[in-house]
Amino acid sequence: MEKAPGVITVNEKWCKGCGICIAFCPAKVFTAREDGKPVVTNPDACTRCGLCELRCPDFAISLGGKSHGE
Amino acid sequence: MANDRRAQLLSGNEACVRGALAAGVRFFAGYPITPSTEIAEGLAAALPKVGGTFIQMEDEIASMGAVIGASLAGVKAMTATSGPGFSLKQENIGFAAMAEVPCVIVDVQRYGPSTGLPTSPAQGDIMQARWGTHGDHPIIALMPASVRETFDLTVEAFNLAEELRTPVILLLDEIVGHMRERVELPPDESVHVVNRTKPVEDPETFQPYKPGPNLVPPMPAFGDGYHFHVTGLAHDESGFPTGRGQDADRLVRRLHAKIQNRKPPVARAEEWQLEDAEIVVVAAGSVARSARAAVREARVRGIKAGLLRPITAWPFPENEVREAARRAAAMIVPELNLGQIVREVERVSGGETKIVPLNRIDAELITPAEILERIQEVAAHVD
Amino acid sequence: MSIEELLERYTRRDKLPHIWCPGCGNGIIMGAVIRALDQAGVDQKKTVIVSGIGCSSRAPGYMKFDTLHTTHGRALAYATGVKLARPELKVVVLTGDGDCAAIGGNHLIHAARRNIDLTVVVFNNDIYGMTGGQYSPLTPQGSYATTAPYGTVDRNFDLCELVKAAGGTYVARGTTYHTRMLIDLISAGLGHKGFSFIEVVSQCPMYYGRKNKLASAVAMLEWQKEHAVPVKAAAKLTPEQLKGKFVIGELHREEAPEYTEVYAEVVARARGEEK
Structure with a gap:
């Protein structure tokens, strides 16, 4: 898992491809791959709201950096 | 609670209370059932005086669960019941055997099966004590024959539970529980009391189910900073379930061996x-x-x-x-x-x-x- | 705190990834519990997490605390023993709808009645997941399960009403969709002195969703979004308008004497009388 601040990363080993992050991202940052796992295709739209991290059942998404949300 | 040396008239159930206190009991959870109720009543009065806790739970199952929880939090814990309640406690007794949680279960045997004759004596729970919970669990059960021996074996029940990290059953029967005899109890300070061995390892490298020389793992209490996991699932020395048959085999054989190999023998x-x-x-x-x-x-x-x-x-x-x-x-x-x-x-x-x-x-x-x-x-x- | 820091501090990372199915709500709730524990500032060394049996009850195994995975339905009984023996410990119970409302229902109402200082988080996925999809006391009446091939006959509990009636002093309901609110509700429960209870409406896409025309986690979260009504909004609606919906947020809070504190007074009284 990369840890560059401010860059959304998906831990592919943990991601089970449920699609929650893709469906509910308010900024439509993710796109589904063929296997259903998310790819960050629109990073500039990210508002760092943090909902993808909070709703990921597999702890597989990281916004990167320390601050998000509030 | 100071015992005086004068002879006194006590019932077996009362002697059990005195023995538990001498052994250092600090927690009792139970549910009223004849002919064991005097044990709960005695400890309801006595435990607060020594800073311990008594609770009457909503049922027999809950009582056994609370006893295990209290023991894991580091205090000596017990319950008392009779046939029907003993049946209800069995699943959690198996948990205590598997997770190696010291505790004492008193079963004042009464006539069964079922509700039977609640105030009449029987010795019908000897096999239930051995095989009451499912699976190949080890168990210790002590059977006193007098009021004084009830005191002594209650102390021994706690000592064995603490030393071997195992549930110990004290099998009274209605006669021993209710008969009154003149007994002279030893002063508390002369009673030999065993406490569980605590770990000395660094919490970071601690393996909670790694056995000591006597095959018994040292036992931390919740809140001691060890962050350990306790489960009724078959587990390895880390305490976590592995799902591997050979780990389960090693664990269950050790549970038996720690009791069988103990010197001097537990059996007597x-x-x-x-x-x-x-x-x-x-x-x-x-x-x-x-x-x-x-x-x-x-x-x-x-x-x-x-x-x-x-x-x-x-x-x-x-x-x-x-x-x-x-x-x-x-x-x-x-x-x-x-x-x-x-x-x-x-x-x-x-x-x-x-x-x-x-x-x-x-x-x-x-x-x-x-x-x-x-x-x-x-x-x-x-x- | 970043997710990496949260995982490092509060989870047993070597046990992850977890065993739960794709889209299962358990991971979301466990994440919310960890964030709430952090937000409430609990002392990790003095916190015990207790669970029963079922999918949700595997959560403590992933959490770096003193953790106790008990027998089916009995988490609250074990937790009561832990708390009474060492009242200074924070004791959190993670349980499922079957574990807590069926086999453990008696312990639930009595723990609430005592107002003992435990924080209970119910992972309500409307189904027994571990055994493959049988109906629970929270399965909505008429829905399908492997043991209800023609639809459930049983009426389902409103667990929050039950706990409130039994004497629980903090009662809340959240969802896995409204994750931020959920963290706040759990955090408030952790801060409350007394029996605090948080029901989390969650999703089991594998065994509930597939049988009930909610074929994915996404569909189930959409359903939550459409059917959850926040407390304040619900207050303005008629029972007719609320039909088929469920209310989320803090549903009940009161101050009442806490069990271990009252028992401490018993100890003082018993010792005083002895003098």
């Missing part, structure tokens, strides 16, 4: 007039009292009788029984059930001697006269 029996005995009466709990009187009377009449009294129902005192069987012409096994101890005697004696059961299930105790009569009948046939 009292031998009385056994050196030259041709007829050996094997009796435990309240029945052993009648058996002792019968043996004494038989000796007066010139019959070489003796008494072998299992103090531990489990582990069964196999060596003692086997040795006695080798020398005796016959063994008589009186018990307040349709034959539970006798099965063990038969198994252990391996056909070395004639075995004669004597069973009573009419809610009355077995009298010395009945046992004497059986001794005389057997004596007439063995020569």
